[in-house]
Amino acid sequence: MIADVGAQLGLAYAFVEREVALSKRYWAWEIVWLVYGIVTSLSVAYIALGMQGITGGSSDPAFVSRFVLYLLVGTITWRFLGLIFEQMGETIAWERWEGTIESTFMAPVPRLTHLLGMCAATLVRALGFSVAILGAVALFVPVDLSHANLASAIVLLATGAVAFIGLAIGSAVFPLLWTEKGLQMAYIVQAVVLLVSGVYYDTSVLPGWMQPLSFISPATYVIRGMRDALLDGADLAAVWPNLWPALVVGAVSIPLGLRLFLWAERYAKRTGRLKRSG
Amino acid sequence: MAIQIREGVRTEKKTAALAASEVRKSFRPARIVPGGGTTVHAVDGVSLSVWRGEIYGLLGANGSGKSTLIRLFSTLLTPDAGDVRVFGLDIDRDELAVKRLINRVSVEASFFKKLSAMENLIYAGRLYGVAPETSRPKIVAILHRLGIEDARMTEPLEKLSRGMQQKVAIARAFLSAPMLLLLDEPTTGLDIRSKREVQTFVRDLRDEHDATILLTTHDLDEAARLADRIGILHQGRLVAEGTPDELAARHGGGTLEDVFMTLTGRRLEDADAPEHERPT
Numbered sequence: 013m014i015a016d017v018g019a020q021l022g023l024a025y026a027f028v029e030r031e032v033a034l035s036k037r038y039w040a041w042e043i044v045w046l047v048y049g050i051v052t053s054l055s056v057a058y059i060a061l062g063m064q065g066i067t068g069g070s071s072d073p074a075f076v077s078r079f080v081l082y083l084l085v086g087t088i089t090w091r092f093l094g095l096i097f098e099q100m101g102e103t104i105a106w107e108r109w110e111g112t113i114e115s116t117f118m119a120p121v122p123r124l125t126h127l128l129g130m131c132a133a134t135l136v137r138a139l140g141f142s143v144a145i146l147g148a149v150a151l152f153v154p155v156d157l158s159h160a161n162l163a164s165a166i167v168l169l170a171t172g173a174v175a176f177i178g179l180a181i182g183s184a185v186f187p188l189l190w191t192e193k194g195l196q197m198a199y200i201v202q203a204v205v206l207l208v209s210g211v212y213y214d215t216s217v218l219p220g221w222m223q224p225l226s227f228i229s230p231a232t233y234v235i236r237g238m239r240d241a242l243l244d245g246a247d248l249a250a251v252w253p254n255l256w257p258a259l260v261v262g263a264v265s266i267p268l269g270l271r272l273f274l275w276a277e278r279y280a281k282r283t284g285r286l287k288r289s290g
Numbered sequence: 291m292a293i294q295i296r297e298g299v300r301t302e303k304k305t306a307a308l309a310a311s312e313v314r315k316s317f318r319p320a321r322i323v324p325g326g327g328t329t330v331h332a333v334d335g336v337s338l339s340v341w342r343g344e345i346y347g348l349l350g351a352n353g354s355g356k357s358t359l360i361r362l363f364s365t366l367l368t369p370d371a372g373d374v375r376v377f378g379l380d381i382d383r384d385e386l387a388v389k390r391l392i393n394r395v396s397v398e399a400s401f402f403k404k405l406s407a408m409e410n411l412i413y414a415g416r417l418y419g420v421a422p423e424t425s426r427p428k429i430v431a432i433l434h435r436l437g438i439e440d441a442r443m444t445e446p447l448e449k450l451s452r453g454m455q456q457k458v459a460i461a462r463a464f465l466s467a468p469m470l471l472l473l474d475e476p477t478t479g480l481d482i483r484s485k486r487e488v489q490t491f492v493r494d495l496r497d498e499h500d501a502t503i504l505l506t507t508h509d510l511d512e513a514a515r516l517a518d519r520i521g522i523l524h525q526g527r528l529v530a531e532g533t534p535d536e537l538a539a540r541h542g543g544g545t546l547e548d549v550f551m552t553l554t555g556r557r558l559e560d561a562d563a564p565e566h567e568r569p570t
Contacts (some may be wrong), residue, residue, distance in 0.1 A: 019419060
């Protein structure tokens with residue numbers, strides 16, 4: 013049993029090692045994404061700093077500082093969750109593009125192990141990017157974390173990552189089913205999740221018909237909870253109203269995403285879609 | 291599991307490494323297009339057996355169903371009908387166990403092109419449960435044997451010639467020590483020297499490592515040079531099967547080319563040519 017778990021972890025590690033090697037070879041692109049992430053987050057932070065000039069609102073430094081952090085929590089948390097969504101969503105599309113999809117799917121690796129390895133690689137990359145972006149942004153704008161409850165934030169982020177993995181595995185199904193346009197569909201799903209999850213605003217400002225979508229997005233709860241934890245120092249008990257829905261989404265989306273993926277793989281094998289080109 | 295199967299098959303005399311029975315595969319158009327989009331019967335009731343230790347050559351023109359058949363045997367496609375077994379294991383029900391016993395080289399080498407041959411092969415080894423400490427010296431030895439020098443092993447694969455990439459693909463397949471190796475036109479597009487090196491390696495693989503090989507080709511010389519038995523595939527059907535001598539004797543003597551022409555009504559190179567270039 014333990015040997016079997018060890019063997020599966022070894023197989024899963026193959027994907028982590030491969031992704032790290034690919035990141036090194038595509039280092040110029042990694043720098044592009046990092047710079048893009050820093051610049052986007054900084055731009056959002058400067059909106060808060062320039063708010064008084066735009067709206068004529070309060071210039072109270074405490075208020076501005078809180079608004080900067082409000083927006084930064086949204087943008088960096090979304091960067092973290094979005095990277096998970098993107099990279100997992102590209103699991104199939106990337107291999108199809110490289111031409112390796114057939115050899116990967118022929119390998120004697122259970123699909124669960126394959127996806128577990130990809131999740132681990134994705135989490136490492138997303139965490140590295142998010143920490144780097146936060147560090148870089150802190151050099152330019154004042155980030156007041158004096159009231160933050162970091163433990164609550166870490167638990168929320170971990171829960172959000174798990175919940176997003178299920179969603180991302182589900183979206184990776186699109187390129188399996190639609191070889192030509194599947195990835196575009198996955199990106200559209202990601203864009204909609206961004207819109208409805210209250211990344212830069214409270215979801216109460218959304219039109220009524222859109223709000224049900226915000227209820228099923230795990231990002232809504234994670235970002236809301238992260239704000240409570242980092243702006244107001246909410247402890248675990250206080251963030252629980254946002255934690256449990258994210259846990260429920262994760263508990264539902266991971267098995268559902270996996271089942272969908274396995275079904276899509278069988279469909280792709282039946283219809284000849286498991287190949288490098290459409 | 292794979293080791294148990296390997297030990298098991300060693301005790302038998304004539305084992306079917308691959309047994310396909312009445313296999314069918316059709317592809318339907320993605321959507322109904324007025325005036326177009328017909329169902330393609332890529333594989334139409336093919337039955338064949340490849341015995342353990344044998345090199346079986348599957349000969350056919352482009353579009354005859356060779357690659358579809360290989361993809362079916364590789365677990366990349368599921369048959370519409372029929373039964374495929376690898377060393378007695380059903381490719382659908384025992385998919386993971388079958389995957390441990392097989393490997394495939396396709397007509398186009400598929401790798402992470404930015405990674406080096408060494409990185410790609412270490413990754414491939416890991417997928418088959420071979421740790422880098424074990425795979426690394428093995429990779430070096432195989433690549434040396436295929437004529438690839440040390441310096442080229444750490445270069446991104448995109449910098450290697452197509453012939454070299456194909457050799458790395460063969461090394462990758464060999465690395466997992468497959469009991470059944472599926473080679474889908476492995477020498478297409480290679481220069482004469484690379485072709486010969488690959489052919490020698492394929493034969494050595496069988497002789498020295500107890501591998502069974504199913505080779506698809508549209509190169510008659512290659513089929514005659516390598517295969518113990520040859521099957522001729524035409525429009526998704528296996529129209530003849532036997533040793534080169536048996537085929538010649540059964541179909542009026544002459545060369546494999548003559549046999550192919552008798553059975554399909556075309557010379558192999560004409561059958562491979564685009565429709566508008568074919569002689570009428």
